[in-house]
Amino acid sequence: MTHDRIYDTFRRRTRRPVGGIGLGAIVAGVGLGFVAAGLAARRPRSANPVKRSRNKREALRLGRDGAAIMGASVLFDSALEHLRGDFRRDEMYVAPLTGATAMAAALAEPRRRKRGRVLEVTHLSSVGIGIAGMGFHLRNISRRPGGISWNNLFYAAPLGAPGALIMSGLFGMVTHRMAQAEGYEHLHGRELACLTALALVAESGEVALLHFRGAFHDKAMYLPVTLPPLAAAGLMAQAIYPHRHFRRPLTLLLRAVEGLGYVGTGFHALGVARNSAGWRNWRQTTLAGPPMPAPISFAGLGKTGRAALDLLAVGEDQPRQNKERAAI
Amino acid sequence: MTQDAPRNDRPRAVNGHAPDVFKREGQVPMREYPKNAPVDFVIVGAGCGGSVLAAKLAEAGMSVVLFDAGPFFQPRRDFASDEREQEKLYWLDPRISDGDDPIELGANNSGRAVGGSSVHFQMVSLRFRPEWFKARSKLGYGRDWPVDWREMWRYYDEVEEALKISGPIRYPWGPDRGRYPYREHEVNEAGLVLARGAEALGVDWAPTPLCTVSAPSGKSPPCAYRGMCKIGCSINAKQSMLITYVPRAIKAGAEVRDLAMVGRIETGADGRATGVSYYRDGKWRFQKAENVVAAGYSIETPRLLLNSSTAQHPQGLGNADGLVGRNLMVHANDAVWGEFDEEIRWYKGPPSMATCEHWNYADDDPSKNFDGGYSFMSQGPLPGDFAGTLTSSTGMFGDDLLEAMGRYNRMAGLKMVGESMPQVDNRVTLADETDELGLPRAKVTHSFCDNDRRLQGHGRKFMSRMMRAAGGKNLFETQSTAHLMGGCPMGDDPETSVTDDMGRVWNVDNLWICDGSLMPTGGGVNPAMTILANAARIADRIIDARFD
């Protein structure tokens, strides 16, 4: 364990793993993330020379919020899970910090005209770190007795979790690019639909695994493994073959998925309450019970999904406008 | 060794109410039956066997009164995180233990509470290997059960579902058993010691199927890994009889009489059972019944039958051939303990989270020099328990002991559940002395045979190898026993068994047995699931017979 400097230092100094200190560091990191996000988002909006369609503005807003929510979910979820893992590997600090920067970067969108290199780099590094995180998690699992066994899939580092970071980065990137460019809305819409569909499927897979671990003891636990894949199918269809047909019900479905994110958080809060001594015993039960920050990522995906549909609508209106102009 | 006056000296299931086991205070309604009108079934003992039978018979519409000598606890109020206080769960009234290898009783294998030994059992929930039900004809040792394994397999399914056993998705040994109703628990470090050792030696291991939920179920929260299962689960994660089948029985109209010690099963002039005499609330009383079931486990059931002798049954009920109390079996509980560099902290989580059943299935291994089998599990004894193990096996004391106990957090252990052969001379008889109620006490005579000793030696050697392979140092071995089985084996032949295949005592057609004492062989796994499945089967057989 020679390379785990922080863990070893804490352990030597306090005879404890991170404990309170690590938690403090995380809280500080989160705080910084928020401040940074606030600063980045504080920019003149009205000085917008080009008049954009309402749909485009809506799409940009949704894309930004979606990416930010994904980042926030990573931030809180990884902070919680890595705290549970006592930050015994120094790399574990990277996840919540990246979650915080991903969230901040997402909130700083949409930028126009200015290239925003810093933002691009941040989005891309989220993706990179997410991929590295998956590698770490895979390594963690394979080193444990049992290897890729159910016990490790259930309880060791979750393979799918760093995926949310990748998604946050990618969504940030798409938002970034669509803010920069005009006229590519249709293409961006298709990209975003495809991306969201993949994310929904991945996320549902992760939920399926964890709810299976919980033996689907409550029927409501089936919701996040049925609605999102349906929405994903719809979005994928739109990505492959954009068509106005079914877009209204699909929007409703995406709103439902988004709602699931909020309701799910509530359900998880109730789940925590069903653990021994409930919320009174929060120091144990928030870690042992269902993870509170997890469901909210569906809210993010619901938003990016709708952003995709909005972009498609913008894109489909544009050629028509152009055609009309030509006819005059 | 509880020093204070017992707070649990008054019956609680009275006046049409029973304690609500899910609350600190509060009650649930309970039906009551008059004593002088016969109820369909009186069941003596509310443990694994008695509770399942009571629930299923009551649900089939029969009138049932379930007796237990012990108190009716409310875990959330009565169960402290304290080893000494919790001795109130055990059968502490002395029994005399004799033989070449006298067994330890009390906390080691007998509960005395509504819920029986399941209140403090360690929740390891394994199934018999199919061939063991025909051990004599298929494997050449012991006795045959009068039951087909496939039938038992169905009842294992039933009770595992009812108790929401949390176990692996695929169990590595034996025929496919589907997945357990709840998922396996996270294996603690003590369990990973077994896992690492098993992987190093190239044998399978599995997260132990446990009778405590890994996710919420009904009013039970998921296990909080407080590790005090052996002294009672105060948060109700453990699915003991007390919080599962007993409430089910009450809901279906059964009456539970707690702190009611049954002294005799009364029989009429025709030799049939007429009811039971029991001591409750300071007085001897009598309950009339059409049928009586003894479910007091392998010592109290034989004792009750022997104590119920009459002119017509001079040697006790069902004992014309002198078989009652014989063929008592235990499990060898030999263990290997080792020290590790890092802190294992084995007190976290249920005590046995990983298991290895390799030697229950390895018939052809050339090193196997014994009949029968054994499994073993990772360990997590509480400090008092472990200190007792240390001193009784090594005699150490003083600073040596403090030093050894100072390494408590760095210890890990493997402990076997080793089959022992049924032998007629291992038996329960009546002692010359009597207890406080004037009932003759039980005397238990037990000796291992050569095969038992070979099996134990093999187990200790194998577990030591595994412990070393996992990184354990300064190993030491201990020997003890656990679990009781047999005493009133069921069978097809009245000459060699006490009951028929549905637990009915030969020659007394309304007297039944339904508990661990029916087991003709002990197998190499913990017995509770087998006792439960057998009780569920017997219940269905009784219901079928009645409504046909």
Add this chain to the structure above:
Amino acid sequence: MSQPFRTPYPGYDVLDKWDSPSFDDQTREVLRARRDPPPRRFLDPNQFALLEALCAVVIPQRRPEPVPIAPFIDAALHAGRGTGTRFATMPPERDAWLRGLEAIDAEARAAFDGRGFCELVRPKQARLLRSIDRGDCRAPEAWQEMPPQKFFRALLLKQIVQIYYSAPAAMSEIGYGGPASPRGYVRLKVGQIDPWEAPFGTWEDQA
């Protein structure tokens, strides 16, 4: 004689969790009731003094307020509460204790020129107990057929250590988590501990 024991967990006290969710009301009640040891009622003063001396050899306590052990053994004998097992070679529990205490004193007198157990210095007391455990007896008649090792291990040692190790002070000394209800534990793997557990210990062989 071995080194005096030093706890690997200095400063850790399970009682610090008294007001936390690791303790529930019933556990607090049990521990509170145990704070005042019960009065001596079964053994006579000499027997009791001998028992106390034995407890001190078995569990040498160097703390200002030693965990009381003997009063609880006396109380259990007074209440007639057993362990559920009486080995056929052993007399009933009360007789076993009386006989055993007397025999240990007799062994001391036989081995050390008529001096009783309480009059011996600690190392001699320990040596005597070790020879009793080996079955190496100088006053065999005092045991009246009771097997010395069985009494020593199955009753004397076992009951003393079980009382001691259910005391919070002893739990703290070995780094055990102590009472844990309704709060249990979350972190079950090596190198990880919950904030409400003992910190990592230090052992001389690992310094």
